[in-house]
Amino acid sequence: ADMEDTRVTVVPRGIESEVESRGAHRFEYRVDVATQKRLAAGTNDEIDSMIELTEQIATLFRGNRLTGYPKALCVKVAHDPVYAPEHLEELRQFTGVMTLTFRVTED
Secondary structure, eight states: OTTSSOEEEEEEEEEEEEEEETTEEEEEEEEEEEEEEEOSSOOHHHHHHHHHHHHHHHHHHTTOEETTEEEEEEEEEEESSSSOHHHHHHHSEEEEEEEEEEEEEEO
């Protein structure tokens, strides 16, 4: 019942770091962003609308820096899978999860 409205959930996924050069380190922060909504009928139009919302969110970040932390550049957006088919079948709910990767280089 709590999925009648569209939900966007953001969850930190992981951090990797490596030496970039002497005195510089590169960090990659991965963040999962989920879009979810219970679908009225599970039609292709409803699914397409949710996929479009997910892609709009991806476009906001892809290749851009975070406003509040401009050192962080979104270098990768991954949707694998684009949505969870089992959620559509079992729950009549769209669940799409994308992983955003932000790169930060510190001196």
